[in-house]
Amino acid sequence: MKQVRRLLVTIVFGALAGAASAHSPHAQGHSGPNLTPVTTAFGQTGDPKKVNRTVRIDMADTMHFTPASLTVRQGETVRFVIRNVGKAMHEMVIGTDKELREHAELMRKHPDMEHEEPYMAHVAPGQRGEIVWQFTQAGEFRFACLVAGHSEAGMVGTIRVLPR
Numbered sequence: 715m716k717q718v719r720r721l722l723v724t725i726v727f728g729a730l731a732g733a734a735s736a737h738s739p740h741a742q743g744h745s746g747p748n749l750t751p752v753t754t755a756f757g758q759t760g761d762p763k764k765v766n767r768t769v770r771i772d773m774a775d776t777m778h779f780t781p782a783s784l785t786v787r788q789g790e791t792v793r794f795v796i797r798n799v800g801k802a803m804h805e806m807v808i809g810t811d812k813e814l815r816e817h818a819e820l821m822r823k824h825p826d827m828e829h830e831e832p833y834m835a836h837v838a839p840g841q842r843g844e845i846v847w848q849f850t851q852a853g854e855f856r857f858a859c860l861v862a863g864h865s866e867a868g869m870v871g872t873i874r875v876l877p878r
Contacts, residue, residue: 752832755810756855756875759832760791760846768793773837773859775800777867785874791848798837804864807834808847808857808873818860825862852877 751759769792772780786792796806807817821827830836835843849855852875859869 750832753850754833755813756808756833756851756853756873757847757849760793760848762793762846764791764848765793765846766790768795770795770797771806771857771871772796773798773800773804773806773869775802777859777864777869779806779857779859779869779871782871783874784871785876786849787876788849788852788878790875791846794835794845794847796835796837796843796845798839798841798843801839803836803838803861804859804869805834805836805861806843806845806857807831807860808845808855809833811856814856814858814860814865814870818858818865821860822862849873849875851875 753759767790769781769784771794773796774780794806798804807814809817833845833847835845837843855873855875857871857873858865
């Protein structure tokens, strides 16, 4: 029984340590393409070896992205190189309007929440991050900085995905 209990404790603590490191703001340095591949209503994790083009996006303390809109083709894989030219922490999160609203609400309730997904990049002042994303669905999607108050101040953008 002691061996079973010891094994369970080892497994639980190992899983917790792995989860903590995967969600740590330092796990990816907030700058690399991320983690486990995912599929969403707005696309899927892109393959860095199959990038069709690179788009540079700047984030500033004026609460704007530059550029704030772009058009891509369905199926296109885009490497976003995101630069934080400001003095505050910013992030770029891609999603649907509904998903971004829900995520922003969660961030307001838990401002110190650490999270990392392949469709987001947290970028410290003066640093850069990267997202590689394949847009598999046609439609209009958004990107936003979900740091509390930033999207409400206008830090949002639009991605229009044209059908093939």
